[in-house]
Each structure stands twice: as C-alpha cells, then as structure tokens.
Amino acid sequence: MQMVEQLLTAAQWAPSAHNRQPWRFVVLTDKVERAKLAQAMAQQLQIDRLADGATPAVVQADAERSQARILEAPLAILACVSMAEMDTYPDAIRNENEYLMAVQSCAMAVQNLLLQAHALGLGACWMCAPLFCPQTVQAALTLPSDWRAQALITIGFPASAGKPAIRKALHEVTQWR
Numbered sequence: 001m002q003m004v005e006q007l008l009t010a011a012q013w014a015p016s017a018h019n020r021q022p023w024r025f026v027v028l029t030d031k032v033e034r035a036k037l038a039q040a041m042a043q044q045l046q047i048d049r050l051a052d053g054a055t056p057a058v059v060q061a062d063a064e065r066s067q068a069r070i071l072e073a074p075l076a077i078l079a080c081v082s083m084a085e086m087d088t089y090p091d092a093i094r095n096e097n098e099y100l101m102a103v104q105s106c107a108m109a110v111q112n113l114l115l116q117a118h119a120l121g122l123g124a125c126w127m128c129a130p131l132f133c134p135q136t137v138q139a140a141l142t143l144p145s146d147w148r149a150q151a152l153i154t155i156g157f158p159a160s161a162g163k164p165a166i167r168k169a170l171h172e173v174t175q176w177r
Contacts, residue, residue, distance in 0.1 A: 010116035017101035040140035073154035123158030
C-alpha cells in the first residue's frame with residue numbers, strides 16, 4: 001500500500017487550474033470490483049464497435065484484450081474529474097474552457113502518477129477507454145455523480161522491457177519564431 005500512496009501523493013502535487021485539484025481517484029485492488037468494471041466496459045465496447053460496423057470477431061478480440069489488460073494487472077487506478085469545485089459561468093464558452101482546465105489538471109495528475117510509477121520501477125499503462133463509456137464506468141463502480149471517468153491506469157512490475165518508445169522528430173512538432 002505504501003507504493004500506491006506514493007503514486008497518489010505524486011498525483012496530488014500536480015498543478016491544477018485555480019488550485020482546485022479536480023482529480024478524483026479510485027484505487028481498484030479488489031479483483032471482483034475490477035472484474036465488474038472490465039466486464040461492463042467490454043460490453044459497452046462491443047455495443048459501440050458493432051454499431052460502428054466492425055466485424056463480430058474483431059469486436060470480440062478487442063473486448064477480450066481490454067478485459068485482460070484490466071484483470072491481469074496487479075493494480076488499476078481510475079482517474080476521474082470533478083467539476084464540483086470549479087467555476088461556473090453564464091456562457092457556454094467559458095464553461096467549456098473551465099471543463100478543459102479541469103481535464104488538463106487531471107491529466108497532469110496522471111502524468112505525475114506515471115512518472116512516480118517509473119521512478120519506483122513499476123510498469124504502467126494509461127488507458128483512455130473510460131472516456132468512451134463514462135456512464136458505464138460510473139454505474140459499474142457506483143461513483144459519485146460528479147466524478148467523470150478520464151483514464152484507467154494499470155500498474156505492476158513489468159514482465160518485459162516492452163516495446164521501444166517511438167516519438168516524432170522535434171522539428172515535426174515544433175515551430176521556432
């Protein structure tokens with residue numbers, strides 16, 4: 001549990017919009033809870049992908065791979081965003097920007113968590129799948145109504161070195177003026 005607390009403490013120290021710290025975390029150590037989440041997300045994935053016209057075999061393989069990632073990791077942490085303490089405005093544009101700032105804050109917290117995991121010799125994978133089914137995640141885990149799922153981070157000691165990291169060349173993503 002000490003390592004998990006180190007991960008979450010690192011996340012807590014991320015910068016956030018207005019210092020409101022809109023991130024919320026669900027630490028999924030219980031295999032039953034994780035299985036419930038994995039199954040619910042896989043079912044929603046199947047519904048969505050079949051509606052998109054994907055073949056049943058491809059959809060089934062995707063759903064199984066998604067479930068395996070969630071179930072095989074020793075630990076999973078769900079990162080959510082809450083707008084409960086963020087500002088509200090009379091216009092849609094500023095409210096959308098406030099939401100984006102909260103999401104960016106949550107992403108920075110997850111980045112800190114991932115960096116801490118690496119520093120502790122852990123492997124971690126940022127899964128964005130909850131963005132595609134936040135209501136499913138909320139129902140499966142009975143989350144508070146203001147918690148919106150952003151990412152699921154699977155964590156454990158790596159079984160292998162993994163794939164080599166590939167990044168675009170700096171000149172492809174940078175303008176100098």
